[in-house]
Amino acid sequence: MAEQDQTGSATEIERDDSALVMREPIHDQILPHIRRAIVESRFGPGERLSEPLLCRQYGISRTPLRQVLKSLEAEGLVRLVPHVGAIVTDPDVEDLGEKMDVLMALEQLAATRVAQARRPRAVARIQRIYDKMCKAAETGDAAAYYQLNDTFHRAIVTGCENATLETMHQNIMWHVHRERHRVNTHEPFSVHAAEHHAAIVDAIAAGDGDAAGRAMRQHLEDVARVLMAHRKAHGGA
Known part of the structure; x- marks a missing residue:
């Protein structure tokens, strides 16, 4: 699932960061x-x-x-x-559920539109990222996998070329990333993690918008169940 290349525009930080290069406000x-x-x-x-x-x-x-x-x-x-x-802030279970509902709607639409448009460059990028995800999962490289996972979902969102959808997705993803980060510190990494995305990639490559949308929703419903269960079990921990 998907921080922007959602991790993208947010640079890594440590609490002892020193002065930054002054190029932007x-x-x-x-x-x-x-x-x-x-x-x-x-x-x-x-x-x-x-x-x-x-x-x-x-x-x-x-x-x-x-x-x-x-x-x-x-x-x-x-x-x-x-x-x-x-x-x-410390969102509760209800708030997390609301955000996941919005995320599912946005990414289902994005997957549908990307498959329908079937732009060669977008499809090739999605497939390339997915292949790298599979390799990272096979080698047990959790850090690389999660970063690629974020990039994969972001590639689908940007691939549909809808600026409004991109902005809405980016705003909601910060909250989902925060919850997923908490889960990742408690849950063991599975070498089969990338397999959950196979149906999405296949449907997009085939140009089947309905199947791509369904596959994305099913994947995110699985993700939501994990996040919600963890939230109920661990609260704000």
Whole structure:
């Protein structure tokens, strides 16, 4: 399943990050780093984000940092509490279920449209990524597999060439990635993981939109069951 190449625009971060190369507005440079730290649970649910600490870490003033925090609040990753500051959100089971419903609808539509259009370049890219996923799974390289998995789903979304769908998908995926990251720390990696995507790839390659959409929905329903079961068992852990 699919952080953008959903991992894409969000650069890897460690809490001791030093100064960044100043090519874009400061807000645009810092946002992906803090977002990724939240998604990967380096800032945990319910944790207060210290403005002085973040300012020192990134070498910035409070003005651009607060712009970042407002963006994260709009994305639903933090709450801005008066006289307290930014608190990392901790969505409950119902909220996760709602987001998975939206994700399934978006990716089912994307898979359907990609198969119907059957653009050679898009189909070839999806197949190429899937082949790499299979190799990573066979060798037990979980880190590479999950990154390729994200790229695979993103390739299907971008392959249908619908900018509105892409934007909606990107916004919802941050929350799904965060939950999946929690699951991955508890669940063993399966060498058969890539096989769940075979029906999707076959239907897209055949140009069968209905079959591609059904295969994607079935795959994501399986993913949703795992995420929801984990959420109920572990709560915000």
